[in-house]
Amino acid sequence: MFVERKVREFINVDPLQTGGVLTEDARRMLVEWGDGYSVCDFCEGNLHEIRNPPVKEFVQELAEFLDCDVVRITNGAREGKFAVMHSLAKRNAWVVVDSNAHYSTYLAAERAGLNVAEVPNTGHPEFRIVEDGFAEVIEETRKKGEVVLAVLTYPDGKYGNLPDAKRVIRACHDYGVPVLLNCAYSVGRMEVKAGKLDADFVVGSGHKSMASAGPIGVLGMKEEFAKVVLRRSERFGNKEVELLGCTARGVPLMTLMASFDHVRERVKRWEEEVEKARWFCGKMEEMGFGLLGEKPHNHDLLHFESPQFYEISKRVKARGYFLYKELKKRRIHGIKPGRTRSFKISTYMVPKEKLEIVLEAFKEILEKYQSFITPPK
Amino acid sequence: MFVERKVREFINVDPLQTGGVLTEDARRMLVEWGDGYSVCDFCEGNLHEIRNPPVKEFVQELAEFLDCDVVRITNGAREGKFAVMHSLAKRNAWVVVDSNAHYSTYLAAERAGLNVAEVPNTGHPEFRIVEDGFAEVIEETRKKGEVVLAVLTYPDGKYGNLPDAKRVIRACHDYGVPVLLNCAYSVGRMEVKAGKLDADFVVGSGHKSMASAGPIGVLGMKEEFAKVVLRRSERFGNKEVELLGCTARGVPLMTLMASFDHVRERVKRWEEEVEKARWFCGKMEEMGFGLLGEKPHNHDLLHFESPQFYEISKRVKARGYFLYKELKKRRIHGIKPGRTRSFKISTYMVPKEKLEIVLEAFKEILEKYQSFITPPK
Numbered sequence: 001m002f003v004e005r006k007v008r009e010f011i012n013v014d015p016l017q018t019g020g021v022l023t024e025d026a027r028r029m030l031v032e033w034g035d036g037y038s039v040c041d042f043c044e045g046n047l048h049e050i051r052n053p054p055v056k057e058f059v060q061e062l063a064e065f066l067d068c069d070v071v072r073i074t075n076g077a078r079e080g081k082f083a084v085m086h087s088l089a090k091r092n093a094w095v096v097v098d099s100n101a102h103y104s105t106y107l108a109a110e111r112a113g114l115n116v117a118e119v120p121n122t123g124h125p126e127f128r129i130v131e132d133g134f135a136e137v138i139e140e141t142r143k144k145g146e147v148v149l150a151v152l153t154y155p156d157g158k159y160g161n162l163p164d165a166k167r168v169i170r171a172c173h174d175y176g177v178p179v180l181l182n183c184a185y186s187v188g189r190m191e192v193k194a195g196k197l198d199a200d201f202v203v204g205s206g207h208k209s210m211a212s213a214g215p216i217g218v219l220g221m222k223e224e225f226a227k228v229v230l231r232r233s234e235r236f237g238n239k240e241v242e243l244l245g246c247t248a249r250g251v252p253l254m255t256l257m258a259s260f261d262h263v264r265e266r267v268k269r270w271e272e273e274v275e276k277a278r279w280f281c282g283k284m285e286e287m288g289f290g291l292l293g294e295k296p297h298n299h300d301l302l303h304f305e306s307p308q309f310y311e312i313s314k315r316v317k318a319r320g321y322f323l324y325k326e327l328k329k330r331r332i333h334g335i336k337p338g339r340t341r342s343f344k345i346s347t348y349m350v351p352k353e354k355l356e357i358v359l360e361a362f363k364e365i366l367e368k369y370q371s372f373i374t375p376p377k
Numbered sequence: 378m379f380v381e382r383k384v385r386e387f388i389n390v391d392p393l394q395t396g397g398v399l400t401e402d403a404r405r406m407l408v409e410w411g412d413g414y415s416v417c418d419f420c421e422g423n424l425h426e427i428r429n430p431p432v433k434e435f436v437q438e439l440a441e442f443l444d445c446d447v448v449r450i451t452n453g454a455r456e457g458k459f460a461v462m463h464s465l466a467k468r469n470a471w472v473v474v475d476s477n478a479h480y481s482t483y484l485a486a487e488r489a490g491l492n493v494a495e496v497p498n499t500g501h502p503e504f505r506i507v508e509d510g511f512a513e514v515i516e517e518t519r520k521k522g523e524v525v526l527a528v529l530t531y532p533d534g535k536y537g538n539l540p541d542a543k544r545v546i547r548a549c550h551d552y553g554v555p556v557l558l559n560c561a562y563s564v565g566r567m568e569v570k571a572g573k574l575d576a577d578f579v580v581g582s583g584h585k586s587m588a589s590a591g592p593i594g595v596l597g598m599k600e601e602f603a604k605v606v607l608r609r610s611e612r613f614g615n616k617e618v619e620l621l622g623c624t625a626r627g628v629p630l631m632t633l634m635a636s637f638d639h640v641r642e643r644v645k646r647w648e649e650e651v652e653k654a655r656w657f658c659g660k661m662e663e664m665g666f667g668l669l670g671e672k673p674h675n676h677d678l679l680h681f682e683s684p685q686f687y688e689i690s691k692r693v694k695a696r697g698y699f700l701y702k703e704l705k706k707r708r709i710h711g712i713k714p715g716r717t718r719s720f721k722i723s724t725y726m727v728p729k730e731k732l733e734i735v736l737e738a739f740k741e742i743l744e745k746y747q748s749f750i751t752p753p754k
Contacts, residue, residue, distance in 0.1 A: 001635050003403045003430045005409050007418055020413020025379045030407045030628065032382050036584025036591045041384055042714065075452040075592070077606020078621045086488075103613045104622050110610055111463075111618050207413025207627060214627030215452070216411045233487055236480045241488050244455045245481050250584060250591030251407065251628055258378050337419065338687045 007333040007355070011354045014334030015157065015301045018348035019189055019209035023262045026211060026255035033254040040249055045238045047073055047246050047253075049296035065264060066187065066202055067195035068220030072230065072240075073256075075247050077184040078104035080203035080219035083242040084180055085112040085149060087229040092145040094329045096137050096177070098129045098163065100156030105182060117141040121161075125292050125305075129156075129163040135171040153182045154192075157291030158351075160185070160301030165197050172187070173198070178225065184208045185301060187218065188263045189348060190270040194220050201225065208250060211259035216252035266349075273300050276355070277347045283359050287366060292342065308366060308373050309340040315372040323365065330361045384710040388731045391711030392534065392678045392723040396566055396586035400639045403588060403632035409632040417626055422615045423674075424623050424630075425449055433633045442641060443564065443579055444572035445597030449607065449617075450625050450633075454561040455481035457580035457596035460619040461557055462489040462526060464606040469522040473514050473554070475506045475540065477533030482559060491525070495662060498538075501521040502669050503684075506533075506540040512548040524552070530559045531569075536670030537562070537678030542574050551576070555602065561585045564595065566642045566725060571597055578602065583629060588636035593629035605703040645728075650677050653732070654724045660736050664743060669719065677725035685743060685750050686717040692749040700742065707738045 012018060022030070033053070042052045047074055048059045048071075055073075060179060063071040074080040081104065085095060089112045099118045109116045117140070134150060141147050150172040155162045169179045178200035183192050187204030188211065194202040200301040207214025221229060226235045230240045239245040277300045281291050289304040291297065309323050314320045324337040335343045347355055366373070389395060399407070399486055410416060410430070419429045425436045426478045432450075440448040451457040458481065462472060466489045476495045478507075486493045494517070496510035511527060518524050527549040532539045544555045555577035560569050564581030565588065571579040585593025598606060607617045616622035654677045658668050666681040668674065693699045701714040707753050712720045722734055743750070 001404055001638050003409070003631070003634070005415055005418070005430070008409065008412075008415075014414070014418075016413065016414040016417060022411050022413075025601070027408060027411055028379055030411050031404060032380070032385065034399050034404055034407050034632065035394065036399075036582075036589055037391070037393040038382055038385075040393060041382070041391075041575070041710070053382070075456070075624075076621075079452070082621060103610075103616060106612050107610055107616055107618055107622050110612070111621060167563075186642075205413075212413055213411050215625060216627075233480075233484055235483050235487070239484055240478060241484055244453075244459055244488060245484050247446075247452075248592060254380070255589075257380070261378050277623075325542075369505050 010331045011350065011357060012333050013345045013347065013350060013358060014343045015344045015346040016208065017334065018157035018300070018346040018350060019185070019211070020207045020214065021211060021349065022213065022255055023211050023259045026213070026258040027255045029254040029258040030213060030251050033251050037131070037249065040364050047249050053254065053257070055253065055257070058260060061260070063156065063220065064219060066204070066218065066220040067193035068202060069223035070217055070226040070230065071218060071220045072243060073248050073253060074203070074217040076215040076217040077182060077203040077205040077208070078108055078217070079247070080217045081105055081151070081180065081182065082108040082111055083219065084201050084221075084229055085109055085114055087231070087242055088148040088178070089114050090146060090148060093148045094141045094145050095133060095149045095151060096141060096147055097151040098153050098156070100127060100158055100161060101151060101153045102131060102157055102182065102184070105151050105153065115145065126294055127159050127292060128161055128294060129252040131164050132171065133168045134168050135174065138172065138175045138177055142175070147177050150177050150179045151182060152179060155185050155299045155301065157185055159303050160297065160299035161294045162298045165199065180273055189267065189273070189300070191267050193322070206256040210256055210263050212256040213252045216248040216256055273348055276300075276352060277302060280355055280359070284362070287362060289362075300346050301344065302347065303342060303344045305333070305342045306340060310371045311319065312369040326365045327361060330357070332358055332361055387708045387710035388727065388734060389710050390722045390724065390727060390735060390738045392721045393585065394711065395677070395723040395727060396562070396588070397584040397591065398420070398588060398726065399590065399632055399684045400588050400636045402639075403590070403635040406631040406635040407590060407628050410628050414626065416630055420478060422551055424626050430631065430634070432630065432634070435637060438637070439595060440597065442572035443581070443595070443597040445579060446600035447603040447607065448595060448597045449620060450630055451580070451594040451596045451620070451623050453592040453594040454559060454580040454582040454585070455485055455594075456624070457559065457594050458482055458528070458559065459485040459488055460596065461598075461606055462491055462580050464619055465525040465555075466491050467523060470525045471522050472526045472528060473511060473518060473524055474528040475530050475533070477504060477506060477535055477538060478528060478530045479534055479561070480560065482528050482530065492522065502538050502667065503538075503671055504669060505538060505671060508544045509548065511545050512551065515549065515552045515554055519552070524554050527554050527556045528559060529551050529556060532562050532676045532678065533677065534562055536680050537676035538671045539675045542576065546575050559680040562676070566644065566650070566677070568644050583633040587633055587640050589633040590629045593633055636681065650725055651675055653677075654679060655727060657724045657732055657736070661739070664739060677723050678721065679724065680719060680721045682719045683717060689746040689749045690717040693746070703742045704738060707734070709735055709738055
């Protein structure tokens with residue numbers, strides 16, 4: 001069976017996808033290493049120590065890239081979060097998370113049997129995480145049970161907000177609480193130096209932000225936590241229990257490796273990406289779309305309110321799907337089908353000429369349905 | 378960066394790899410769906426419900442193929458085992474496993490905080506699992522704590538032994554203990570109908586036996602256990618906690634789907650594969666290699682004792698690596714580098730002509746080093 005991916009040639013502004021488009025090397029690697037277990041041709045027992053293909057060298061370079069003592073490959077960012085939480089979990093313990101956290105952070109905690117306490121954000125329209133809230137929430141939560149971990153989503157996937165990580169980490173460390181940075185939307189897009197930030201753990205996502213096939217993640221940590229999180233099996237002394245002995249031993253890893261040179265280069269051009277995102281925001285605001293999240297914005301993940309589209313959706317046959325359909329006609333992919341009140345979009349690695357086509361599309365759609373927005377007198 | 382896979386064109390008899398060679402469709406699918414999160418183009422919240430690409434339809438057909446009420450895609454067979462064990466785990470509880478179990482079964486139990494009790498095998502040379510041992514071991518173990526699960530490795534990866542699953546399952550059910558079949562080496566090679574066997578859980582491996590890129594697994598179960606293992610998040614009601622909301626959303630899944638038609642057909646030709654494996658065993662025995670595991674053998678995974686090679690290794694410069702090197706020269710891949718005392722080999726999907734080349738290679742190597750085996754008088 002072969003299934004064509006119809007949107008493959010579309011302009012892609014899907015926040016989940018702009019950072020995961022493969023490089024040409026990665027695409028070639030897919031075919032070369034596609035067969036099951038080919039990565040294991042010469043494995044001597046541990047994925048991160050395989051020399052051919054050069055996984056070991058890659059993992060060492062990745063540790064440098066993330067500024068972490070120890071790095072492992074995981075099946076995804078969420079699996080990295082779970083591994084950490086599951087290792088640190090105790091009865092009646094708590095994890096403190098920012099209120100913009102990804103759903104998988106909550107699920108990882110739930111699966112690990114941890115209670116979750118939330119640090120608030122400033123609400124509409126910026127939804128900024130209140131950095132100082134971490135101290136307050138830890139203070140309160142400690143009365144109910146031990147706080148074993150804090151998670152900061154950096155940035156979050158709802159608004160693309162980048163809180164002051166250093167400040168959060170310092171505050172948590174004051175209470176002896178280790179911090180995990182969820183960098184699914186940053187590692188591979190912008191520079192993230194966990195060591196410099198003094199983060200205890202960092203997770204990244206290959207398919208989300210490192211030009212890699214999925215699913216695959218990276219997990220970095222300080223040496224002192226490796227003893228706990230990467231503890232070895234009692235019976236199989238060379239296998240790490242929390243990784244079940246081995247993780248992403250397949251093409252996702254080979255594409256992650258293939259794209260790594262490109263990724264290391266592209267993070268240096270992050271400022272250009274932020275500038276382009278801001279330019280795009282300006283154009284959207286001129287059309288009457290309101291940006292949610294930090295202003296000025298510091299990330300390519302943009303969330304716009306679009307009451308005009310919502311009004312239209314109430315009056316057209318396709319209902320909420322009209323926007324998706326109009327964009328599809330124009331070969332633009334990435335706005336979630338059914339959404340009109342607000343929508344997320346990413347400008348990451350999308351050339352300005354293509355973003356102009358997207359802007360033009362929104363303009364055309366607004367014009368086409370103008371009579372539905374302002375009913376004629 | 379691009380890395381060539383040097384052994385790609387070799388004759389491959391690696392037990393980990395013979396069942397994971399991609400079909401042509403799967404290879405095309407790799408490139409078509411390689412970009413990160415492309416599987417999620419039209420996801421509405423659950424991987425197994427995606428209609429485009431047709432994941433939903435595939436998962437339904439997979440349930441039929443496995444004869445299970447409910448099926449999910451996992452990051453691998455081990456992750457499926459862990460999900461089940463973690464869901465059923467209690468304090469001071471036990472899992473009973475056969476003593477030929479894969480290391481990842483022990484790691485899954487260890488990670489889930491379960492104690493492990495082992496059902497013995499008959500020892501050298503057949504290492505047959507004593508089916509009636511399950512009742513005995515459960516009986517004994519119950520005195521120490523609750524037995525929440527039994528695992529039968531079907532077949533095991535050491536000897537390729539296929540115990541009488543029905544008998545084991547019946548015995549365990551007599552004690553109210555649910556049974557998980559670890560079918561990493563069977564689902565996709567031979568017919569496995571979990572329902573017919575009355576198994577409560579079954580795990581399979583895409584990259585090991587379903588002509589798929591890795592890592593990816595399948596997890597099937599009876600409806601009554603879906604409530605426990607696939608319980609939903611308290612906060613995110615449409616997300617399954619034990620799967621952290623989503624699993625193998627990438628090319629491994631697309632290759633698994635692409636190869637499924639082929640896999641359904643090939644399991645019908647299993648008897649031919651067994652016959653070929655037995656023919657190969659016969660030829661090996663003629664050369665003085667002794668088969669470990671069941672005789673007559675019922676699987677393509679073969680483990681031979683080779684004291685001749687061990688003797689040679691003590692007298693040559695390459696030591697234990699001489700065998701690997703001799704085979705590499707002949708473009709044969711799959712015997713673990715360094716092994717000589719005994720080695721595993723798989724004949725699965727390897728054409729007879731190629732197996733003849735492998736047999737010839739062994740013969741040549743024995744002849745070349747004959748003087749090292751029987752020292753001249």
